[in-house]
Amino acid sequence: MTETISMLAVDMLHRRKDARPLNDAILPSLCDSIEEIGVVNPIRVRRDGDGYEVIAGAHRFAACDLIGLRQVPCIIVDDDDLHAELAMIDENLMRAELSASERASSTARRKAIYLELHPETAKEAFKGNQYVATDNLSVASFSAETAKATGKDERTIRRDAERGEKVVPEAMNKIAGTKLDTGAYLDRIKNLSPDEQVKAVERDVVAPRAPVDRKPVAESAPTVPANVFAAFIEHADVIETLPIPDLISASGRQRSVLGQRASGLADRMIEIVERLDQ
Numbered sequence: 581m582t583e584t585i586s587m588l589a590v591d592m593l594h595r596r597k598d599a600r601p602l603n604d605a606i607l608p609s610l611c612d613s614i615e616e617i618g619v620v621n622p623i624r625v626r627r628d629g630d631g632y633e634v635i636a637g638a639h640r641f642a643a644c645d646l647i648g649l650r651q652v653p654c655i656i657v658d659d660d661d662l663h664a665e666l667a668m669i670d671e672n673l674m675r676a677e678l679s680a681s682e683r684a685s686s687t688a689r690r691k692a693i694y695l696e697l698h699p700e701t702a703k704e705a706f707k708g709n710q711y712v713a714t715d716n717l718s719v720a721s722f723s724a725e726t727a728k729a730t731g732k733d734e735r736t737i738r739r740d741a742e743r744g745e746k747v748v749p750e751a752m753n754k755i756a757g758t759k760l761d762t763g764a765y766l767d768r769i770k771n772l773s774p775d776e777q778v779k780a781v782e783r784d785v786v787a788p789r790a791p792v793d794r795k796p797v798a799e800s801a802p803t804v805p806a807n808v809f810a811a812f813i814e815h816a817d818v819i820e821t822l823p824i825p826d827l828i829s830a831s832g833r834q835r836s837v838l839g840q841r842a843s844g845l846a847d848r849m850i851e852i853v854e855r856l857d858q
Contacts, residue, residue, distance in 0.1 A: 582657070582658050583655055583656065583657050584655070584656045585622055585653060585654070585655055585656070586653075586654060586656055587651045587652065587653055587654070588625070588632060588651065588652060588654045588656075589650060589651055590641070590644055590645050590649060590650055590651065590652055591650075592630075592631040592632055593623070593625060593631065593632050593633075593634055593641055593652075593654075594628070594631055594632070594633060594634065595633075595634050595638050595641070596633055596634065596635070596638075596664075596668060598665070598668075599634070599638050599668065600672060600682070602638065602639060602642055603639070603677055605677075606639065606677070607639065607642060607643055607646065610639055610640065610643040611643045611646055611647050613825075614640070614643050614644060614647060614649075615647055619640060619644065619652055619653050621637070621640070622637070622652075622653040622654050622655045623636070623637035623640050623641050623644075623652055623653070623654045623655070624636040624637055624654070624655045624657060624667055625637075625654045625655070625656055625657070626656065626657050626658065626659050626664055627656070627658075632654065632656070633664070635657070635659060635664045635667045635668055636667045636668055636670070636671040637671070640652075662693050662696065662697060663697075665689075665693060666690065666693050666694075666697075669686050669689060669690045669693070670690070670726075670729045670730055672686050673686055673687065673690070673726075673730040673732065674730050674731060674732075674839070679756065679757070679761045680743075680761055680762050680763045680765075680766055680850070681747075681752050681755050681756045681761050681766070682756070683740045683744075684740045684741075684743035684744035684747065684752070684763075684766055685744045685749075685752055686740075686744070687726070687737060687740035687741045687743075687744050688740075688741050688743075688744025688745045689744070690722075690726060690741075691722050691726075691741045691744075691745070694721075694722045694725065694726070695722065698721070722737075722741070723737045723738050723741075730839070731835065731838070731839020731842075731843065732839065732843040733843055733844055736843055736844075736847055739763075742770070743763070743766040743767065743770055746770035746771065747766055747769060747770050747777060748774040748777055748778070750774070750777075750778050751769065751774070751777040751778050751780075751781045754778065754781045754782065754785065755781055755785075758785050759785070760781060760784055760785055762850070762853075763850060765784075769781070819845075
């Protein structure tokens, strides 16, 4: 694969047809950043007819267009269709604002691409008196490679891949953007048959949330140390005030460690929100 860096006219670039919708909430801050310090990470593109297809950097491309830049720095690659889709998925998976259904679908698709590109990672295992196909090795290889590419931890990757593989697209599409779009709900329906998954989503998406039965805590129930909540608030306040660009810059060669810890924190926050909603 060859790569060249060049300044390209914005008018020559276009988004992929399968690119996920732009998140309008992050565009204003991205525009401000580009106006102040420029495009730090070049947009990844490949030749497509008379122009170039944006593989990774769709939000940067949109922000540059919004603020009136006529030329932008780009990395021009000769990726084939699978590698181009892989690069797009990796950039999406590194974003914090993906919903549970988006993470699951993207991770499952990444696994499918990885196994297509690396069929040698599959193996057979002897069970009973015959050999049966198993993807245990491919899963481990896929999760390790994806962790390196996205900064996510392997446990999260395996969990999201399983959700995306087991929940059928029709059910996933009905879940997207609704109150059901949580990891807990995907886990709840992933082992149902395809028809049962779709019926469950159609039923649950319109069902009112059951009231929480707040019974008095028995005197004998274990008590939680009072300082746990205070400690959470204190640390959350510190994290919320950290300038993200400064944090990333300070991580230096430990960017992957920062990504893994941030991913772990994101999972914890999602779990807290989901349990509060129960």
